[in-house]
Amino acid sequence: MKRLLLLILLPVTAASFFVSGCDQVRERPVLRIGYMNCNNEQETLTRFAPLSRYLAEKAGVIFETVPVDTHEFEERFRSGEFALTHTNSLLYIVLKEDAGLKLIAADKRGHYGSRTAGTLIARKGSGIEKLEDIRGKRLVFGPMMAPTGYLAQYDLMLQAGIDPERDLGYYAIPTGSFKHExxxxxxYFGDFDVAAAPALDLEEMTRDGKITADDFVILAQSQVIPYCTFGAAGDLDPAIFAKVKQALLELTPExxxxxxxxxxxxxxxxxVDGFEELLDSDYDPIRDMARRANMPPYQTY
Structure with a gap:
C-alpha cells in the first residue's frame, strides 16, 4: 500500500515541480531593447538578437529585440516602450536631454575603439584638394541624424567659414539602405564631388577591398567622438541596470x-569588438557640434 501511494505521489510531485519551474520562467520580467535601424529591420534583428539573448541570460530577464527607425525613436522611448536603447551617439544625447536616458556603455569598433570621426572626401585627381575647394561643388551627406555622416561634417564646414546652405552648389542625402556606402x-563614380564619409566606413570598406586608400583625398576630419551607445530608461530597476552594464563590459569575442x-x-x-564605459561628459563635443549646427536637441528654429 505504501509503495502504491509513493508511485502515485511521485508523478504529482514531479508535475508540481515542473509547473512551479514554468511559473518562475513566466515571472521573469519581459523588457524591450530598442535598436536603431541602420539598414533594415531583418539585418538589425539578425545582428542584435544574440546580444539581447546574452544580456537576458546575465540579467535574469527576457529581452525582446526591437528594430526602431531613427525618426520614431524619441516618441516610442518617451511612451515607455523600451527599457534599453542602442543608438548612435547623437540620438543618445537627444534621448538623454529630452527623455532622461541613462548612459550604460559605448560600442568599440575599428581603429578608434569606442570613438569615431567624420571626414569630408573627394575623388583623387578631381582637382579638389582642400576644404576651401568645395565651394560651389556637389556634396552628398549621410542621414541627417548621423553624427559622423552629417553633423560632424556640417560643423567642419561652418567652422571653416563655409555655409552648407549657401556655399555649396548642391547637396543631397541618399535613400534606402547602406547610405554611408x-x-x-x-x-567614386562621379555623381558627387564631395562626400561626408564616416571614418569607420572608409576603414571597413578599405579592409574589405571595396575601395583603396589611394582612391580619395581626405579634405578634413573631425575630432573623434563617441560611437554607438547603450542607454537605459530612468526607471529601469537598478539591479537590472547594473547586471546589463557588467555583462556588456565583460563580454568577450569568445x-x-x-x-x-x-x-x-x-x-x-x-x-562590434566590445564595449567601453564612458562618461556623459565625453559626449560634450557632440553637444557643441549640435549647438553650432542648430540641430537637435538644441535647435532654436
Missing amino acids: KLVYGV DTVEIDGERVKVLKSAW
Missing part, C-alpha cells in the same frame, strides 16, 4: 549564445 560610391539551435558568437554577430 552609397555616398562613398557616389564620389562568448556565445544559442539562437535557433546554433551557437553564435555575440560580438561577431553584432559587428
Whole structure:
C-alpha cells in the first residue's frame, strides 16, 4: 500500500515541480531593447538578437529585440516602450536631454575603439584638394541624424567659414539602405564631388577591398567622438541596470549564445569588438557640434 501511494505521489510531485519551474520562467520580467535601424529591420534583428539573448541570460530577464527607425525613436522611448536603447551617439544625447536616458556603455569598433570621426572626401585627381575647394561643388551627406555622416561634417564646414546652405552648389542625402556606402560610391563614380564619409566606413570598406586608400583625398576630419551607445530608461530597476552594464563590459569575442539551435558568437554577430564605459561628459563635443549646427536637441528654429 505504501509503495502504491509513493508511485502515485511521485508523478504529482514531479508535475508540481515542473509547473512551479514554468511559473518562475513566466515571472521573469519581459523588457524591450530598442535598436536603431541602420539598414533594415531583418539585418538589425539578425545582428542584435544574440546580444539581447546574452544580456537576458546575465540579467535574469527576457529581452525582446526591437528594430526602431531613427525618426520614431524619441516618441516610442518617451511612451515607455523600451527599457534599453542602442543608438548612435547623437540620438543618445537627444534621448538623454529630452527623455532622461541613462548612459550604460559605448560600442568599440575599428581603429578608434569606442570613438569615431567624420571626414569630408573627394575623388583623387578631381582637382579638389582642400576644404576651401568645395565651394560651389556637389556634396552628398549621410542621414541627417548621423553624427559622423552629417553633423560632424556640417560643423567642419561652418567652422571653416563655409555655409552648407549657401556655399555649396548642391547637396543631397541618399535613400534606402547602406547610405554611408552609397555616398562613398557616389564620389567614386562621379555623381558627387564631395562626400561626408564616416571614418569607420572608409576603414571597413578599405579592409574589405571595396575601395583603396589611394582612391580619395581626405579634405578634413573631425575630432573623434563617441560611437554607438547603450542607454537605459530612468526607471529601469537598478539591479537590472547594473547586471546589463557588467555583462556588456565583460563580454568577450569568445562568448556565445544559442539562437535557433546554433551557437553564435555575440560580438561577431553584432559587428562590434566590445564595449567601453564612458562618461556623459565625453559626449560634450557632440553637444557643441549640435549647438553650432542648430540641430537637435538644441535647435532654436
